[in-house]
Structures are given as C-alpha cells and as structure tokens.
Amino acid sequence: MKGFSVMSVRTRFAPSPTGYLHVGGLRTALYAYLFAKQNNGTFILRIEDTDQSRKVEGATEKLIEALQWAGVDYDEGPGKDGNHGPYIQSERLAIYQAHAVRLLNEGNAYRCFCTAERLEQSRTAGAAMYDRHCRNIPFDEAQKRSAAGEPNVVRLKIPDDGELKFHDEVRGDVSFAYSTIDDQVLLKTDGFPTYHLAVVVDDHLMEISHVIRGEEWLPSTPKHILLYQYFGWSLPKFAHLPLLLNPDKTKLSKRQGDVAVEDYRAKGYLKEALVNFVAFLGWNPGGERELFSLQELTKEFSIERVGKAGAVFNIEKLNWMNQQHMKLKSDGELLPLVKPLFADKGWGSFSDEYMIHVIGLMKERVVVINDFAGACPYFFEEPVSYDEAGRTKNWKPESSGHLLKLLETLKTQELFTAPAVETALRSTAEGLNIGAGKLIHPLRLAISGVSNGPSLFHMAEVLGKEIVLRRISVALERLS
C-alpha cells in the first residue's frame, strides 16, 4: 500500500458523464477545487461511468470543457496523469472486482443469485429492503454456482444490529441504525461495480482526503464507511453540501429551467458571474462584499462557513451579478466575447475599435453578453423603421423644422465629438428658443430609430458625422 500522506489535501469531483455539467455539479466541483487550492492540495477529476446503460457519447469531453471554461481546472484526471489513474472508472474494472473478491473471501460480502423478477416482486409486495434471501448460502456453494456461470451480484453484508455514527464536516454528527440499511449491491451481474464500491475503492486508492459531495449522498455514506472499515482503510473527511433547489424547493432539475452550465454559457453569462453566483449558494464569506473572482474565492473559502439548508437557484440575482461582472471588465476584455455575436449578425467588418466603443456605451444596458446583438443594431445598420411610441411622444409637427435647423448647424461642425455635438445642439435649441429636449428626442429617434439607448451625444460621436447627417435627412423625409 502507498504511504498515506495525511497532511496533503486531495479532493475530487466525480461526476457521471450524463452529457452536460449540471450547475449543482459545478458548485460541488468548485468547492472541492477551492478547498484543494487554498490548502495547496490537489484537485482530481474522476469519471464515474460504471453504468453502461447510461453511456452518452462525448459526455466526458463536454464535461471537461465546461469545467475548464469555468476555470475549475483539475490537477489529475483524464489526460492528466498523477500516478493515481486511470481516472475513468470503466477502465478500472479489475480493481473493483479484486476488491469485491476480497470482501467475499473475508465474509463481508456475499453472492446473490436473486433474479430481477424476484426482487421486483418482493418490492411490489412492500419490502423496503432486500430480504437477504441469499445471505446464508454457504460460501463454497455460492462459489460453485458462480463458477458454473449462474448470474449473480455481490452484496454488502450489513451488520445485524447496532448503529453507525460518523462526523460530517458541514452537518456534524450523523448516525444510522444498521437495521435501516440495505445489503447494497456492490458488483453487478455485468461485472461492473456500483457507485458504492467504486467510490470507496477509488477514493482510497487515489488518496482522497476530503470527500466533498452533494447532500443526496448522505444516506449512503454509512455503507461507504462500513466498506472502509471492512477494508481496514482510514476514513477521509466527509462534507455533504446542501442541495441546489428549484424555485419550488425541489432538487434543482432540468424541466424547471436551465441546469447545464453550457446553457448559461450559451446564453451569454460570464464565467466569472456563474462561478461567483454558484459559490454563494450555500456559502458566503461573512462580510458584505459579494463580488469575488475565482482567486479571491480561493482565499476566502472555508468548509466551516458552508450552510446546511438548500439554496434556491435564483436567476434574478445571477442576472444582477452578471451585470456587475460585466462592469468589472474593460470594454476590450469584453470584445472577444461580443465580437462573434456581431459577426453572426453580419457586422463582422466593423473594426475592433468601433466595436469597443459600442461595447462601452452598451455594457451597462445589457444583462448578458448575448443582449449586445439585439440591443443596438443602429450602430451597424440604418434604421429601417421608427419606434411608434417614441414617434408619437417625441416627434411633433414642429420637430421637422427644428431638426432641419440642427442639421444645418451640425453640417458646419468640424469636430464631431460628444461634447462638440452637445454644445452645437444646445446652442441650436437656444437659438430656436426651445428646450434642448425638443431636439434631443427627435434626434435620437432619427439616428437610432428607437427612443432609448446610450447617451445621445456619445452615440453621435461613435456613429460619426457622415452617418448622423445622413440619418437626419432620411428621417426628415420619412417622418415629416
């Protein structure tokens, strides 16, 4: 056996490859990552693909990609060997089988020959647990039947009475009576292990020091601990995280909204925001600050401050947080994220500099990255129509005359910066003896086609003199 270096922290994220990364999974992975990183430890990714019937093509790759997108990088795992591999359970079958045999030989497990039908029957008859029908088959007989090819599973022998107590890092002391624990299947007929065998064997072999996982695993933890005891292995620390919840308080699931981190990414959420948000579901550093980078979270995180109650995944707050993180980024940093969106709209030929200006004017007005594309087409295309409501409200009979006058003034304007346009407009308004608003609103409508948006004068500067003048003329024709 390998020397167990008790001091070094090794955590893992052990998802089953279902095809996408669940946001709850992201949170679990994140906590395990943060905890490892802040302790100079190692964060491991292990793929739990022991259910052949649920195989999904390309799922592992998608999982890894989503994790890496979020910045939760693993130190050991598929493609990153750390001398504890392989990190994909379907490649470790022989290991589990050997351990199952050891359990069998030492009398801590037994072969069960019950058919699925029989099990089904006893269940419909009301049995909550396996009736231990095969538990007393003599070892030799069982071996013989198995060797003869009779299909069987290996089941864990749960002690007849007593209870199992353990300490959970977030929940404190928890105990279960053995009488309420099932003789869990450890090795299936197909030779694959169940989660319960695989997780214990791997966590031990991979020298995991802290098992950080969702609360749904709390009820099966006693089985795992029993396994550690049967094998004579020392226990890792357990930390069961509160669940992420739907608005109706049930376990967060598809069907009640987006659940895959890929979905949020595709919708234009920043990874910084998603990570920050998800980190605060079930944990917080205690102060009043809420905006943290991954690095800052690494510094602040602590298992002691993880809460016990489930947390509703609240999109409204995520939206706000996304906006905040967007404001934290420079316009140039946002460019690579926004540019493809603009390109999709057919605006790819505009310069980076131009796009950066647009981003600067728009970023406080959008919630997610994807909003950029729809929020301000007028920076890239001529307005084809004019917002009806804005038109009735702001385009009065006298507006044409006013705008015409403004057009004349702007034509003579050499410097077309925001302040220059503003002074030109205000002095025109003064000359006309009207309030600036009488010019501002029609001008906005004329050059953008809509009645809301960024600072009019900055918008004019970014669009440039030529386009502004042309749009005024066109609008004059169309709106008069």
Added chain:
RNA sequence: GCUCCCAUCGUCUAGGGGUUAGGACACGAGCUUUUCAAGCUUGUAACACGGGUUCGAUUCCCGUUGGGAGUACCA
C-alpha cells in the same frame, strides 16, 4: 411508508442568550438625467409553531409542523 437532513425578509444570506435582527437580489418611492440603463438615497418585508432551560430566548434543548433528500444490478 421508512431512514436521514434542514428551517432568519418572496429569494440568497449575516448574526447570535439582552441587537432599532444587518447586507444583497427582486419590488415601491425619490434623486440624477436627453431616453433607457447604471448609480445614489430611501421604503415594504423575516427569526414556522409549542413547550422547556434562563432574570431574559430568534439564538440552547425537546416536540410539532413544514420542506427536502434517500430508499435501484443509477450515479
């Protein structure tokens, strides 16, 4: 059903034997403003209930209720 877990504003949460129970999102009002946002100020809003323990419980204990998870040859 059984087992386990949980319980502060609608939501995320801070706090903790004596507090005006704090912050954030959302919502309302106001300010700012050329609009929309953003920002600022401000308002509404919570300790599930019942027993203890205590001089004093929202806080500690017990119970009730409520919610959740687990209960597969799935993870």
